[in-house]
Amino acid sequence: MESKKLYNLWIAALGIVLLAGFITIIMLFVKGHGELFSTIDKIPWTILVAAYIFFILTSVGLTFITSLYTVFGYKKYQPIVKRAQFISIVSLITGLSIMVLELGKPLHMIYYVISPNPKSPIFWMGIFYSLYLAFLIVRFWKIHNGDWDSKLSRFAGVGAFFVAIAAESTAGSIFGLIEARPTFFGQFMPIYFLLDAFLSGIVTILFISLIYHKVTNTSTPVLESIYDDLSKIFAFVLGVTILFVLWRTISGLYANRPEFAVVEHMIDSWSFRAELFIGLLLPFGLMVTKAIRKNMNAKLIAAIFAWIGLGIGRMEMLMSGQILPVMPKVSIQKNMILYNPTIWEWVICFFSLALLLFLYTMGEKYLKLGASPKLATE
Amino acid sequence: MRYGMAIDTKKCVGCSDCVVACQTENNIPHGYARDWISETVSGTYPELTLEIRSERCNHCDNTPCVRTCPTGASHVIEGGIVKVTHEECIGCGACVESCPYDARYFHPDGYVDKCTFCDHRVKNGQDPACVSVCPTYCMYFGDLDDPNSEVSKKIATRKTKVLAPEAGTKPQIFYLI
Ligand code: SF4
Ligand code: SF4
DSSP states (O other), X not given: OHHHHHHHHHHHHHHHHHHHHHHHHHHHHHHOHHHHOOOOTTOOSOHHHHHHHHHHHHHHHHHHHHHHHHTTOOGGGHHHHHHHHHHHHHHHHHHHHHHHHHSSOGGGGGHHHHSOOTTOHHHHHHHHHHHHHHHHHHHHHHHHTTOXXXXXXXXXXXXXXXXXXXXXXXXXXXXXXXXXXXXXXXXXXXXXXXXHHHHHHHHHHHHXXXXXXXXXXXXXXXXXXXXXXXXXXXXXXXXHHHHHHHHHHHHHHHOOSGGGHHHHHHHTSHHHHIIIIXXXXXXXXXHHSHHHHTSHHHHHHHHHHHHHHHHHHHHHHHHHHHSSOOGGGGGTOOSOOOOOOOHXXXXXXXXXXXXXXXXXXXHHHHSOTTOOHHHHHO | OOEEEEEETTTOOOOOHXXXXXHHHTTOOTTOOSOEEEEEEEEETTEEEEEEEEEOOOOOSSOHHHHHOTTSOEEEEGGGEEEEOGGGOOOOOHHHHHOTTOOOEEOTTSSEEXXXXXXXXXXXXXXXXXXXXXXXXXXXXXXXXXXXXXXXXHHHHSOEEOSOGGGOOOOSEEEEO
């Protein structure tokens, strides 16, 4: 009864956010972006793009997690594959939906097909993500029907892994290839996206699974051992990300081009500090201390902090490329451009999060996400 | 045929007539503009120089904005004029981000818009609206491939510069300095 009550409360809370989101979407189509969003033409990529990146990174990261079994053959991790694969799909769907809402003219997407431009990274990103979604759905459908190892099932799983790498690095290149905005840190970006995707995947699977096992009391020693392993990888990836963020900042401080003034501005901002200290250093400290890492609650807390850090980090990355005007216009607009999301932009962000959690909850209820052949025989 | 412009920074007084003419000619929504006035002060007091420039899309030869557009909405037409087909634009913002001159803006209707060199006027043998309205006659428009055009002669006989040459976009608007 207690858990039923909790479940109903959870669904009601998600339902309210989803309803608010649907109303905002209808208003968006009636009134247009100009009315509801603070998309200023100096900063075209705002919080919805940050949310989009957040979800696609998460999706790809979860595919990296499933690849431990699917590609690299570590059977031990099979029990978390189905859940990770499913969240990967819903995260991708959420990300793509929010992208459509961000576009000024989503209905014109037909020209993506009619008059494509193969020189454009966005064009290739669209191709790769469509392919990726197809691979994910086939693989999930197969394992849902108990087919983990047929040729088609394996092909879809391995295919999803490689297309995910292509898609994610192409998404990074959208920023990396913009020469006009050097503070996107050019060639770093495709690699950074892959690294961040891995971090997002680990954080998400730990975050969702640990809460799920807590609420449903379904943890087992096998699962706990898997989460122990994942938390070691978590610590390692956090460490690499910290190094990456520090070197990116230092290279920005050393740079001579006037655009890099933005780096000093960023260091002074609360968001940079929150990302570094709360999102990276704190969970890193927790996860490298063996005695703390072993504790399931500590893992969950570290995942929550890192998750918040990832959200802030996406916004930080986007803003660092845009808040200073491109060169010739600096003579008119000398100061950093301020961007504050409107309430409607926030509603859409929370809507997308609620959508992901709702779809996941439905998956957990109807699709037996914890299933794996190994567990079935135990 | 290669359309381009020469703009005399010695003659420009920064009256913004070109901005208003463009807004009227091209029905630009309130609060937006395809061209704008920039002012740069250089030197040290008391030897100061004020340069006033009328700026817009440079109709570059090397176009990151066109390269990055996924739908081909941003494209180059005859004479090297860089245009956006509004019906094909999805409003992704990639071109806005990649232009080193910030020459594009988001139209409130969701697509991206920018200077067209008034190609609808040029087709009829007229100058762009900004050029024809300038009270000091500081702008020259024409075929850069034709050495006898007024714009080519100005560029050949005066000292010139382009904006942000380091961006490598090969702008086709030359400032006479
Ligand atoms: S000025 Fe900007 S928008 Fe115009 S052609 Fe050059 S890069 Fe493209
Ligand atoms: S905003 Fe429009 S014109 Fe610009 S790149 Fe996207 S689709 Fe092309």
